[in-house]
Amino acid sequence: xxxxxxxxxxxxxxxxxxxxxxxxxxxxxxxxxxxxxxxxxxxxxxxxxxxxxxxxxxxxxxxxxxxxxxxxxxxxxxxxxxxxxxxxxxx
Amino acid sequence: xxxxxxxxxxxxxxxxxxxxxxxxxxxxxxxxxxxxxxxxxxxxxxxxxxxxxxxxxxxxxxxxxxxxxxxxxxxxxxxxxxxxxxxxxxxxxxxxxxxxxxxxxxxxxxxxxxxxxxxxxxxxxxxxxxxxxxxxxxxxxxxxxxxxxxxxxxxxxxxxx
Numbered sequence: 001x002x003x004x005x006x007x008x009x010x011x012x013x014x015x016x017x018x019x020x021x022x023x024x025x026x027x028x029x030x031x032x033x034x035x036x037x038x039x040x041x042x043x044x045x046x047x048x049x050x051x052x053x054x055x056x057x058x059x060x061x062x063x064x065x066x067x068x069x070x071x072x073x074x075x076x077x078x079x080x081x082x083x084x085x086x087x088x089x090x091x
Numbered sequence: 092x093x094x095x096x097x098x099x100x101x102x103x104x105x106x107x108x109x110x111x112x113x114x115x116x117x118x119x120x121x122x123x124x125x126x127x128x129x130x131x132x133x134x135x136x137x138x139x140x141x142x143x144x145x146x147x148x149x150x151x152x153x154x155x156x157x158x159x160x161x162x163x164x165x166x167x168x169x170x171x172x173x174x175x176x177x178x179x180x181x182x183x184x185x186x187x188x189x190x191x192x193x194x195x196x197x198x199x200x201x202x203x204x205x206x207x208x209x210x211x212x213x214x215x216x217x218x219x220x221x222x223x224x225x226x227x228x229x230x231x232x233x234x235x236x237x238x239x240x241x242x243x244x245x246x247x248x249x250x251x252x
Contacts, residue, residue, distance in 0.1 A: 008145065009145025013160050013202050013205060013212045014158075014185075017213050017216065020213070021213070056145075058186050058187055069186070071184075071185055074149055074151075075150060075152065
């Protein structure tokens with residue numbers, strides 16, 4: 001199954017929340033993918049197996065997969081657009 | 092698992108409080124949380140440091156809020172502290188180095204088990220994205236009234252646990 005990873009500062013709350021929201025949205029659209037919150041310190045370990053990276057903190061470098069703005073899923077602003085990018089990435 | 096209802100505590104709602112800055116806010120709130128037994132001594136330093144590295148200001152149009160939180164090891168009992176400062180506090184926006192928000196409402200999350208308490212933040216988000224509730228919250232200037240409104244909102248199913 002295609003994987004999408006979400007990382008925030010410490011994995012305490014925000015990444016978990018965004019992961020669960022995106023998972024729900026994908027399920028509603030009938031898109032099969034696994035969305036998982038990971039610790040930002042282990043990002044490198046996970047990113048190669050992922051189809052997209054949903055970032056809550058500002059990306060400091062470039063990554064081999066599409067980077068999606070995770071804040072959109074918290075504030076609702078621009079959420080549909082970011083969700084479309086996730087769907088495109090896991091196709 | 093406890094519901095959102097149980098995390099919102101009447102003694103952790105603070106209204107019309109003056110803070111000189113974000114740092115002053117963290118100091119004052121951490122002292123109260125410590126006195127009441129919700130957090131350990133390291134909480135103040137930890138939450139300030141985390142806010143500096145990973146800011147939590149959110150522009151939840153039309154309202155600006157912040158959701159500070161930190162490492163569970165500094166939290167004794169899970170809670171949500173709701174603070175409405177007299178003057179909006181400047182917080183850096185989440186995921187940004189240069190954008191700031193002027194937070195009119197602060198929801199400080201005391202999380203002990205991140206995987207089990209996902210609903211906690213989800214409920215807070217539902218709350219501040221609900222314009223009607225935020226309009227009402229901003230009109231209130233008493234802790235007990237804010238508490239009552241939050242409880243009513245939760246009980247009416249507007250915010251589920």
